Amino acid sequence: MPAQAAYPSPLADMTLQRHSLFHGAAIFIKDTSGRIHLALTRAFLVRWMVALAIGDLPFAGLRVGLLMIASLALCGAAKLQAMPRDDLTGSASRIEVKDETGRTVQIPQPVRRIVSLAPSVTETLFALGVGDRLVGDTDFCDYPPEAKRKAHIGGPVNPNIEAIAALHPDLVVATREINRPDSVHSLERLGIAVYATDPQTVEQVLTSTELLGELLGAGDAGRLLVASLRQRLGEVGRRLAGLPAKNVLMVVWLDPVISVGRNTFLDDALRRAGARSVIDSPQSWPTIDLEQVVHLQPEYLIISNDNLKQVQRELAELHERPGWRRLGAVRNRRFIVLSEAISHPSPRLVDGIEQLARALYPSAFAADAAFVGDHRWNRRKFAIARISQPCFSFTQTGGCP
Amino acid sequence: MKRLTLRRVLWSCALLAAVLLGIVLLALRLGAVPFSFGDLGQNLWFLVSGQSEKVSTDFRVIMVDIRLPRILLGIVVGAALSVAGAGFQALLRNPLADPYVLGVSSGAALGAILALLAAPALPLMTPAAAFLGAVATIAAVYFLGRRQGQLDSSTLLLAGIVTASFLTAMIMFLMTTLTSRDLRGISFWLMGDLSASLPRGLLWIMITGFFAAAGAILTTASDLNVLLAGEREAMHLGVNVTRVKLVVYISASVLTGLAVSVSGAIGYVGLLVPHVMRMFFGSDYRLLIPTSALGGAIAIVLADTLARTLIAPTQLPVGAMTAMAGAPVFIYLLRRRLA
Known part of the structure; x- marks a missing residue:
């Protein structure tokens, strides 16, 4: 060359x-x-x-x-x-607050139009009694039933910014657990106020709910709601006092097995229901090796799913699978199927905790009229009440100590 | 073969530009919030004629602040990816080369992930870090892909592919081991996504960068034609092969880096559009580069409009759309040409 x-x-x-x-x-x-x-x-x-x-x-x-x-x-x-920017909302007065992720947000007062970016947020807003001010929610918001009739703005991970802007919200409520920072930045750039929640324990779910109530001018409703939730949690705690925690595997996803890590609201909820997750991972939603599951031998498998047909098909299938067959919980059919209440960090989480505690320790809740009465909270709040899905428990032994 | 004349270049470009304009109007009209063509025309006239105070607030927020920037971004990204694809196909003399074959997108994705881990709350960190990641990858592949001090096509290709798979493995490792919840949306980004609205200054930078890099490739167009006959032949015909390859490598990589850092890795466009343009307009690079730019813009705006409207208000990632629509179209064109 x-x-x-x-x-x-x-x-x-x-x-x-x-x-x-x-x-x-x-x-x-x-x-x-x-x-x-x-x-x-x-x-x-x-x-x-x-x-x-x-x-x-x-x-x-x-x-x-x-x-x-x-x-x-x-x-x-x-x-x-x-080109000049418009103020989308036109509201004169704004208050400045720090949200749960540490961002400073200017929120117009009063907040008349709200868009929710997550099912848990939608549930919280309805529980606070401000569901009528909710003008848009995600495709996945299905509880309470009214949520399905709101304008949909896409999924939580890929919300349609255009559709949100067209709803002229005073405030968009996001949650760090499933929403993307990108979506929040995009909305901010349009001058739309975004408040983000970030509850990681049951206690934080409660305080977050109360804070949100305060922010939306529903402070009294929020305090009442949270007080009743605390009382119900206290009741569960009192009944389970002294009983040893049971080892469980929370199956968030079956293929591959995804469970919960230690710093999540769900892990905390399990603990409050008298269950101890056999998985102790710093990741929020760790993928678990089946070998490890067999090695840890959880007493119960817990599944949270409202689609009972699908769950029954999956559970029947587990008996055929190598590995899973070796699991004591599978052999003895110790499955606990809960409604999806327990998988959302919203006030409904307490329903989930009660369901689980009752399924794990039926004797502690045996013949208990007063306890069932607590569900009236649900009926009062939602015009067409759907009490949390009945809990199906396929336990053979009943699981009493 | 027909001689390439200025008239033919201008007519081809004008044709594609007209198609692009039509598709942009359609894209402006369609979306989660419907506007009639009448509304659209009237408000656009107000905007252009300087009567911006007459424009309705809804129109301003949805069109001017959301839809129009997204379409412009799509145009720049599509044009950049297609020109980069055409450039890499000539540089590597490989019809399978696409803008991501040398690992630029993986480097950008790694940068974006690190930014999300370090500072999820800072709005412009992600594109900035993605671009830095792309530049670092470009430099690494450049130093790995040399042989006797020169860029060697096959060494470069191998170095790029190895770097890409290594970086992809790193991304998978980070995504499965790290606990940050802000990484949740990264899979969307990895598939290519135009939904994030960016500050207009960034669009401005993108446009400038595109014209600089695409212009640089265009100056080497006649050399690339000769280069397709083989490096030694090109050298004997008086082409400074080393310099041409360096210019094309850097420009095409920068184009890819620009596109990836704002939109993630949108697949197929950079691979298919240059081939489709070759089928229609021949393989002279002096014509191929401008037509690829326009064709890429058309492809992405069309795909993004479909992604936005097919199941509105839910949006599909545009990358899924380009692959879904791109593959059958390409197969059809290829078979028709062979028949």
Whole structure:
């Protein structure tokens, strides 16, 4: 190979001269003989410009055309940028609060139109009695039934920003657990206030609910609600006092097995229901090796799913699978199927905790009229009450200690 | 073969530009919030004629702040990916080359993930870190892909593929071991997604970067035509092969990096559009580069419009859409041409 390919035109010689004229930091080029020399970015630019001016003529026209389009586009962008921004809401007074992720949010007062970006948020808003102010929620918001009739704005991970803006919300409530920072930034850029919750324990679910109530002008309803939830949790705790916790595997997903890690509201909820997750992982939703499950031998498998047909099909299938068959919980059919209440960090979580505690320790809750009465909270709040799905427990032994 | 004349270049580009304009109007019209063409025309006229105070608030927020920037972003990303694809196909002399073959997208994704871990609350961290990741990958692959001090096509290709798979493995490792919940949406990003609205300044940077890098590739177009005959042949015909390859490598990589850092890795466009344009307009790079740019813009705007409207208000990732629609279209064109 020749050391340096010859340039075909005088144009190239000009470029080479420019090399020596300007000395600045730029791109390293090693030529074929292995020597490194500095080629200026400017030299590239010069070559480009010269080619533009005297290069093969027909295409100079094309390049000039490209440049013109470029400058037009730039002007257009600049003009767009200069356009004034509207205040979407038009509300005069705003309060400044810190949300649960530490962001500072300017919230217009009063908050009349709310959009929820997560099923748990939707449930919380309805429980606080501000469901009528909710103007939009996600495709996955199915509880309470009224939530399904609200305008949908897409999924929690990929909300449609356009659809949200068209609803003119005073406030969008997001939750860090499933919403993306990107969505929050996009909304902020449009001047829409976004408040993000981030509950990681049952206690934080309660305080978060109360805070949200305060923010939305439903402080009294929030305090009442949280007081009743605390009382119900206290009741569960009192009944389970002194009973040893049972080892369980929470099956969030079956293929592959996904369970809960230690820093999640769900792990905390299990603990409050007298269950101890056999999985102790720093990850929130760890993928678990089946070997490990067999090794840990949980007493119960817990599944939270409202689609009972699907659950029954899956559970029947487990008996056929190698590995799973070796599991005591599978052999003895110790499955506990809960409603989806326990998998959302909303006030309904307490329903889930009660269901689980009753399934694990039926004797502690035996023949208990007063306890069932507590569900009246549900009926009062929701016009068409759907009491949390009945809990199905396929235990053979009853699981009493 | 027909001689390439300026007239033919301009007519081809004008044709594609007209198609693009039609699709942009359609994309502006369609969306989760419907506007009639009458509304659209009237408000656009108000905007253009400087009577911006007459524009309705809804129109301003949804069109000017959300839909139009998204379409513009789609145009720039599509054009950048297609030009980069055409450039890599010539540089590597491999018809299977696409903008991501040398690992630029994996580097960008790794950068984005690290940014999400370090500072999820900072809005512009993700694209900035993604671009840095892309640049770092470009540099690494450049140093790995040299042979005797020169960029060697096959060494570069191997180095790129190995780097890409290594970085992908790193991403998978991080995603399964790390506990941060802010990584949840990254899978969307990995599939390619145009839904994040960006500040307009960034769009401005994208447009400038695109024209600089695409223009740089365009200056090497005649050399690339010769290069397709083989490196040695090109060198004997007086092409400075080393320099051409370096310009194309850097420009195409920067184009890819720009596109990936704002939209994630949108598949198929960079691979298919140059081939489709070759079928229609021939393989002269002086024509292929401008037509690829316009064709890529058309492809992405069309795919993104479908992604936004098919099951509105839920949006599909645009990357899924380009692959779903792109593969059958390409097979059809290929078979028709062979028949």
